[in-house]
Amino acid sequence: MAETNGNVNKGRRAKPTQPLRRRRPADSGPPPEVPTEPQMPGTTGRYLVLIDADNVRKGVNALTQATGMSFASAADFEGGAIDAETLSTEGAIVFDELAVAVLDLNPDQVPSVSAAATEGSGILAVEPERVVYAIDEPTGLLLADSATTIPLEVGAPPDVLIPAPPMPAAQPPPPRASLPMDFLLGYREAVNHLVDRALAAAGVAAPGAGEVFLEALDQSSLTWGLQVTRVAESRATGRGVRVAVLDTGMDLGHPDFVGRSITSRSFIRFEAVQDLHGHGTHCVGTACGPKRPGQMPRYGIAYEAEIYAGKVLSNRGSGSDSGILAGINWAISQNCRVVSMSLGAPTVAGQGFSRIFESVARRALAAGTLIVAAAGNESQRPGLISPVSHPANCPSIMAVGAFDSALVVAAFSCGGLNPQGGQVDIAAPGVQVRSAWPRPVLYRTISGTSMATPHVAGIAALHAEANSDVRGGALGWLLLQSAKRVDLPTRDVGAGLAQAPE
Amino acid sequence: MTVERVNIVIADAYLGRFEAVVKRCVKAGLEVDQALKDIGVVSGRIDAGNRQRLRRVRGVAAVETDRELHIAPPGSEKQ
Known part of the structure; x- marks a missing residue:
């Protein structure tokens, strides 16, 4: 595998075109419901936007102009922690440290955001947020409805709260539970995928992207x-x-x-x-x-x-x-x-x-x-x-x-x-x-x-x-x-x- | 007697006397096909029995058989 030279991809073979859906154990209950809005299978209906880390403000301004949404900053919350309720009420959050924004877009807003992602806009890539499921962790940790928040305990900044995927409310969720490792890995995969695509679009090799790298490259103008x-x-x-x-x-x-x-x-x-x-x-x-x-x-x-x-x-x-x-x-x-x-x-x-x-x-x-x-x-x-x-x-x-x-x-x-x-x-x-x-x-x-x-x-x-x-x-x-x-x-x-x- | 196609490289110290070395190679039995002064190489044909003689010519650094090289046919996906 190729070296990554600082890419977040380091040490793994990315699978950017694969949905991050993970197989659930047979006894783990029904799969989570997919929101009813028109969206790609396996996605949440929200969108991840990769912003130029050197121009976060510029990227956020471009997103604001494209969507009319106001952005809450993770840095404004205690410990940088954001929960699902905040996400649902705010509609748009920017994680400054990650240079990533999460947007709850209407389908008719998507084209304007994509159109705003031009060179120099500060917006590097836009893609649907994926649904990820745990496979190995005890199911109780993820049995929560979509409004439930699960603290993310990663020990490194930003110590954010990430919304659990939508799940049937079979029973009251535990008040606090560690986020399963698979869930974290899934999120990392999603962000890495976003970075890979942005690098590919910029003509930069993303070594380690594996056999799917060619698919990620647009060869319409350059081999x-x-x-x-x-x-x-x-x-x-x-x-x-x-x-x-x-x-x-x-x-x-x-x-x-x-x-x-x-x-x-x-x-x-x-x-x-x-x-x-x-x-x-x-x-x-x-x-x-x-x-x-x-x-x-x-x-x-x-x-x-x-x-x-x-x-x-x-x-x-x-x-x-x-x-x-x-x-x-x-x-x-x-x-x-x-x-x-x-x-x-x-x-x-x-x-x-x-x-x-x-x-x-x-x-x-x-x-x-x-x-x-x-x-x-x-x-x-x-x-x-x-x-x-x-x-x-x-x-x-x-x-x-x-x-x-x-x-x-x-x-x-x-x-x-x-x-x-x-x-x-x-x-x-x-x-x-x-x-x-x-x-x-x-x-x-x-x-x-x-x-x-x-x-x-x-x-x-x-x-x-x-x-x-x-x-x-x-x-x-x-x-x-x-x-x-x-x-x-x-x-x-x-x-x-x-x-x-x- | 078998005729061999050979390439000869002239030693660095003799590059200034390239023509003289070529002449000595001819005396040793070489039929010259090309003399490439910029790179100090002579190509030609020689009876197999005279090859050792050629190797001993003053100013000759090495004598090698002229190899054939091939690439894949035009229709091949791997070139």
Whole structure:
């Protein structure tokens, strides 16, 4: 599971799309009644609103304007404790410490609140409050009608009272009872879900969100890969940076690249640069694709970089060391600061790296050219982890592993098993990656460390633009230093998830 | 005699005399396909029996067989 970096999500796998309904024991009586107002099943009819913690007042003002409701503040109650009766009479409460508001909205008020949740409004997310049930605690603790309050004894501020879910009034409730742990966990889940959604909307990875993370991401304007690498937030565009993609060439007539600076050369005998495979076009697309493609979402990173498309793999997808070396030589001679190589040959445990490619990579670094290469797709996790491929296994070539959208290592991504350079250095999005494809298809979604590699290359170009005096090994260091650390083995992800500069 | 395709990297200390080293490789039996001065690499073909001779050429740091690499066919979901 990925690290959360301060997210409230830490240490758990979120299930944001799952209702927080918990199964009741068979002998625990009938399930609680659902309020009669039109609402989603499993919800209370109230709404949780996540407010920008730095602009709580602003968010509350926006909510006031949208609803006409006045807000009671939890801080105004003794010990910050609020009971259900207060909630029902006030209609709207803001928990300042949590930057969360609970609103008792009429259905016709919901659209105006959703509409108010614009950028800069202070409102980050709105969602229905869920009904949660205890499963393991003695039922007596929750046998209360909807007007009953149950003190929440968490020992940490704010020490609030939270309304019990609506329950049949089978008997008088106990005057005070500790809130069952499951109830608290349910509430935490609800708030965490809200935070996850807000982070996703902001293009921030919420590591640990688990396999449902992709569902939480809106890819209508930006691929998930560009979101989690914070490309959209970057001021850099790759302007003036030359990026070589050594692959199957490129569809030079792809409409998304009209007007771009493209230099190309084929190192395959009897084959033109024009990509009749698709792999090269896809990789160029991720590294250097446009800011506004003909068809959204945006999939390209360094959209103002100068493209150097070197064809070192044939239209059938095969090539040789000598062709790749020729491509590297060309890229260096063209003063490319980044070389992206989504290619490789499998290695076996104990196999050393190529002295030739290592020498060449060192010379490239000395000349100011950073080479990034795919770690390889030979693993079949969890049962089999294969070592990093050639030539990514060279110490002076940056080996790129693949994440999936849950920020878990892709099942196929090779691992750093061999000593002396065979490590994975960094990782990037490599599962279900959308990018350009030769005409007439135009776009395609595929997976592989081949797709992760141009993410790193494009991001390297952004760093190169943002730090014009940084080249070669120093540029590689910058990539590693700025990578987002994740709670996964360095064997698989190296320094972590590549991140664009601010 | 089997012909092998090889790549040769010139030692750092000899990069300033790249052409001279290439000439010595040719003398050792190498048929040069490409000489890549920027990275100090020569690619070519040589009889398998002369490979050790090539390795002993002054200025040659390493000789390796030219490997083939393949990516998945265009229709594959995993690339």
